[in-house]
Amino acid sequence: MSWTPSREDFDHYFVPNYAPQPELLVRGEGSRVWDQNDREYVDFAGGIAVNALGHRHPVLMEALKTQAEHIWHLSNVYANEPEIRLARSLVEHTFADKVFLCSSGLEANEAAFKLARRHAYLKHGEAKHKIIAFKQSFHGRSLFTVTVGGQEKYTEGFRPAPQGIVHAEFNDLESVRALMDDTTCAVVVEPMQGEGGVRPADADFLKGLRTLCDQYEALLVFDEVQSGVGRTGELYAYMHYGVKPDILTSAKALGGGFPVGAMLATDEVAPSLGVGTHGSTYGGNPLASAVSYAALEFIRQPEVLAGVKERHEWFVSGLKRISDNHGGLFKEVRGMGLLIGAEMADPWHGRAKDLLQAAMAEGVMTLVAGPNILRLAPSLIIPPSDVEEGLARLERAVKRLAN
Numbered sequence: 001m002s003w004t005p006s007r008e009d010f011d012h013y014f015v016p017n018y019a020p021q022p023e024l025l026v027r028g029e030g031s032r033v034w035d036q037n038d039r040e041y042v043d044f045a046g047g048i049a050v051n052a053l054g055h056r057h058p059v060l061m062e063a064l065k066t067q068a069e070h071i072w073h074l075s076n077v078y079a080n081e082p083e084i085r086l087a088r089s090l091v092e093h094t095f096a097d098k099v100f101l102c103s104s105g106l107e108a109n110e111a112a113f114k115l116a117r118r119h120a121y122l123k124h125g126e127a128k129h130k131i132i133a134f135k136q137s138f139h140g141r142s143l144f145t146v147t148v149g150g151q152e153k154y155t156e157g158f159r160p161a162p163q164g165i166v167h168a169e170f171n172d173l174e175s176v177r178a179l180m181d182d183t184t185c186a187v188v189v190e191p192m193q194g195e196g197g198v199r200p201a202d203a204d205f206l207k208g209l210r211t212l213c214d215q216y217e218a219l220l221v222f223d224e225v226q227s228g229v230g231r232t233g234e235l236y237a238y239m240h241y242g243v244k245p246d247i248l249t250s251a252k253a254l255g256g257g258f259p260v261g262a263m264l265a266t267d268e269v270a271p272s273l274g275v276g277t278h279g280s281t282y283g284g285n286p287l288a289s290a291v292s293y294a295a296l297e298f299i300r301q302p303e304v305l306a307g308v309k310e311r312h313e314w315f316v317s318g319l320k321r322i323s324d325n326h327g328g329l330f331k332e333v334r335g336m337g338l339l340i341g342a343e344m345a346d347p348w349h350g351r352a353k354d355l356l357q358a359a360m361a362e363g364v365m366t367l368v369a370g371p372n373i374l375r376l377a378p379s380l381i382i383p384p385s386d387v388e389e390g391l392a393r394l395e396r397a398v399k400r401l402a403n
C-alpha cells in the first residue's frame, strides 16, 4: 500500500513545537526547490544558513555516495579517515590547533561552554565559573545553551536553569566591563548575531572583548554556527575583524545540509577536555565528516568567498530598490555576505512573518529573525538569474501584501 504523507499528517504525528508552512517540499536542485504539486520556489532561506552550496551539489553528492560505499559509523571507540581529514582542514585554515566534532550547533556550544568551565576549574578552581553572554543572542536549545542565549522566552517554564550566567548588551563594551571580574571564565559572543536580528559586531567591541578577556584570564568564545564557513565572505567572520578567539563553534553551513558541528580550540585550552570528560556518539561520524570536508574544501576557495561578497551587493541593492518602490518598506538593510536582514519600517512593524508567507505564495522561500526582520541566507553560489527571479517574486509578494 503506497501512502503519501500530507502537511496535515505532520500536525497529527508531531509534538507541536513547530508550525511549518503549508507546502511540503520534496525535491531541490541548486537554489530551486519543488513541492508535492511540482510548484517551484527560489530558495533564499538555505535551510537556515545550512545549504551553503544549494541543494544536491555534485561535489557533496559525490562525497556522500563514495563514503556510503565504505563505512557509515564507528563511534569514538575507533578513529576514521574522514574525521581526520576534516579536523586537519579546520586546523590548517583557522586560528585553531584542536577540534571536537559533533552533530549540531548546540552540541558544539555545549562543548565550548563545558571546556571554558573546566579550563578555569583546572587552572583557578571552581569559583571561576561565570559566563558573560549577550542579550538577544542565540546559542541553541539545550537548557545550558538557551540559558547562555539570554532570551527569556526560550527559558520560561524550563527552570531551574544552569547558574553563573549573566548577560551584557551587544556592542556595548562598558556593559561587559561592569560584569567582568576574576570569577569570569568566558565571554561568549556571535561576531554577527543571527536569530537575534542579523547584527554585526563593531570591530572595537570585539577587540575590547579580547583585551578584557586577556586582562581577567577569561576565554573568548565565538559562536560562528551561523556566521561561519563562508557565510560572511570570509571563511569565518572573525577573520574580518582580526580578533582571534580561544574557542570557536561551527555548524550549519559546515555540513552543507548534513548534520555536523565542530568546536575549535587552541593548544592552550584544548587539553582541559581530557580523556572521558566529554563526548558524543555521532561525533566524527564518517558520512558527516566526508560531506563536511568536501563542503569546507569547496567553500574556502578564494573565488567562492569573493562571490559571496559580490552577491551581498546584489541582494542589498535589490532589497533597497524594492523598499524604495514601496514607500520605504524597510527601515534598514544590514548584514555581512549572504546573511542579510531587512528591518520592516514602522507602518509594517511586526509583519516580517506576513511577508514570508506572501513570498512563499509568490514562489520564494525566505526567513525571519524575530517579528520585524526579514532574513535571507541563500546558497553561497546562488546563480545571478536566481537572485534576480527571487527578488522579482519578493517584490510581487510586497505588492500582494500592500493590497
Ligand SMILES: *Cc1c(COP(=O)(O)O)cnc(C)c1O
Residues within 6 Å of the ligand: 103, 104, 105, 106, 107, 109, 138, 139, 140, 141, 190, 194, 195, 223, 224, 225, 226, 227, 251, 252
Ligand atoms: C542555529 C544556531 C545555533 C544552534 O544550532 P543547532 O544546530 O540548531 O543546534 C547556535 N548558535 C547560533 C549562532 C545559531 O545560529
